[in-house]
Each structure stands twice: as structure tokens, then as C-alpha cells.
Amino acid sequence: xxxxxxxxxxxxxxxxxxxxxxxxxxxxxxxxxxxxxxxxxxxxxxxxxxxxxxxxxxxxxxxxxxxxxxxxxxxxxxxxxxxxxxxxxxxxxxxxxxxxxxxxxxxxxxxxxxxxxxxxxxxxxxxxxxxxxxxxxxxxxxxxxxxxxxxxxxxxxxxxxxxxxxxxxxxxxxxxxxxxxxxxxxxxxxxxxxxxxxxxxxxxxxxxxxxxxxxxxxxxxxxxxxxxxxxxxxxxxxxxxxx
Numbered sequence: 539x540x541x542x543x544x545x546x547x548x549x550x551x552x553x554x555x556x557x558x559x560x561x562x563x564x565x566x567x568x569x570x571x572x573x574x575x576x577x578x579x580x581x582x583x584x585x586x587x588x589x590x591x592x593x594x595x596x597x598x599x600x601x602x603x604x605x606x607x608x609x610x611x612x613x614x615x616x617x618x619x620x621x622x623x624x625x626x627x628x629x630x631x632x633x634x635x636x637x638x639x640x641x642x643x644x645x646x647x648x649x650x651x652x653x654x655x656x657x658x659x660x661x662x663x664x665x666x667x668x669x670x671x672x673x674x675x676x677x678x679x680x681x682x683x684x685x686x687x688x689x690x691x692x693x694x695x696x697x698x699x700x701x702x703x704x705x706x707x708x709x710x711x712x713x714x715x716x717x718x719x720x721x722x723x724x725x726x727x728x729x730x731x732x733x734x735x736x737x738x739x740x741x742x743x744x745x746x747x748x749x750x751x752x753x754x755x756x757x758x759x760x761x762x763x764x765x766x767x768x769x770x771x772x773x774x775x776x777x778x779x780x781x
Contacts (some may be wrong), residue, residue, distance in 0.1 A: 541550070541763075543567040544755035545635070547596030549587055549612045552726035556748040559730050563765045568752060570611070577693045579664045581618055581671075588615035590630050597635040607758035608635040609645065611751045613723040614668055616641035617675040623747030624675070637759040639763055642747050644755030648702050648721065649681040649745050649771050658745075659717035660686040661709050663697045663724045669690035672723050686715035693730035694726035702732040709738050719743040725751060733769045743770040 561568040575587035632639035662669035669688035729746035736744040756763045
């Protein structure tokens with residue numbers, strides 16, 4: 539029997555294979571349901587992608603798996619609503635799914651708090667206009683962004699084609715000495731495979747979108763995950779965190 543079943547609503551297709559990779563490491567069931575929208579990192583399209591109707595549909599697709607918790611596995615499609623709007627978004631998802639719910643944006647906040655990270659660097663794949671909304675979201679939660687880099691990639695599909703070496707190079711080139719940790723906020727980016735190399739290269743915790751999303755879902759399901767190969771968060775951040 540798996541330690542838990544947690545459902546994830548994932549936009550379109552890009553890096554969803556990070557979820558079965560994590561499921562095998564964690565001995566957990568992590569079913570993924572897909573919803574679809576225009577594949578652009580642009581504010582109007584992201585607002586549509588995270589709409590109540592689409593998330594409700596995602597919850598319906600996951601119902602047969604009987605998840606103990608559900609997470610909206612999209613950072614930009616949650617923080618684009620702002621802190622208050624993003625809270626309403628997950629409250630609506632919880633009502634639709636009938637189980638605790640969260641989103642990747644709130645997962646980043648909870649994960650940073652679990653590791654005691656107050657000053658972070660952000661390496662975003664998004665255009666600058668979108669990436670700055672993530673900085674604002676973190677600031678509202680009391681997390682200072684000491685540096686932010688935006689790669690300016692317009693579509694999630696393109697982000698999904700980045701190789702582990704490209705992700706490593708992008709991350710190492712944009713660390714900041716004052717950052718206690720580094721955040722990579724796009725679930726379209728493959729990061730689980732390269733995560734140990736990232737933390738080894740930077741000698742600090744690295745939080746990536748699919749990593750924190752999975753951790754958050756297990757946390758909501760009442761599981762304190764501990765798995766080698768999934769970074770400091772899974773090794774050290776299993777304690778309960780409110781957000």
C-alpha cells in the first residue's frame with residue numbers, strides 16, 4: 539500500500555513525468571490530472587488557466603483516485619491571482635474536491651518556512667512581468683527576494699525542453715551570496731533529476747516547483763515525507779508548517 543494518495547492538477551504537458559519519478563522514491567500514489575489552456579506565460583492566459591471552472595474539472599478527474607489532498611500544480615497560475623485571490627482559489631478547490639487543497643505558490647511559502655529561509659534568490663523561466671508577481675507573492679508572506687532572474691521563456695512547452703545541464707547552468711549562474719536558498723518556480727521545468735546536483739553546486743537548499751508541490755500535497759495528507767534524492771526539503775522540512 540502507498541503511504542498516501544495525493545492528486546495533482548497539472549496544466550497542459552511539460553514536466554509531469556517528475557511526479558511518477560517522485561512517486562517511486564516516496565512509495566506514494568501521485569495521480570496527475572491535466573487541464574488545458576493557452577500555453578503562454580502571460581497574465582490573462584494564466585488567470586484563465588487557474589479559473590474555478592478549470593480547477594473544478596481537475597478535481598472531478600481526480601475523484602476516482604480518492605486522494606487525501608489535492609494540489610494545483612502551477613505556480614504562475616496561482617500567484618498571478620495575488621495572495622488573497624490565490625487563497626480563494628485553493629479554498630474553492632478544496633470545496634470542489636472535498637479534501638484539503640493547496641497550490642504550488644503556497645507550497646513555496648510553506649517549504650521556505652519549513653527550512654527557515656527568509657532571504658532567497660529566484661530563478662524564473664517566465665517573462666519579467668510574470669516573474670515579478672512571484673516576488674510580490676513571496677514578499678507578502680515575509681520572504682525577501684534578494685535577487686530575481688527571469689529567463690523570458692514565453693511558453694511552458696519550451697520550458698519543458700530544457701535539459702538537466704541547461705537547468706543546472708541557469709541556476710548556478712544566478713545564485714546570490716546573500717540568499718539562504720534558491721527558488722525555481724515553474725512546474726513546467728524538469729528539476730527532480732538534477733536537484734541533488736543543484737544543491738551540491740550551490741551548497742544551500744534549492745526549492746523547485748514540482749518538488750515543493752509534491753511535498754505540500756503529502757504534508758496536507760498528514761505524511762512527513764523523507765526521501766533521499768529530493769533535496770533538503772524532504773530531508774529536513776518534514777515538520778508541520780501552517781501557511
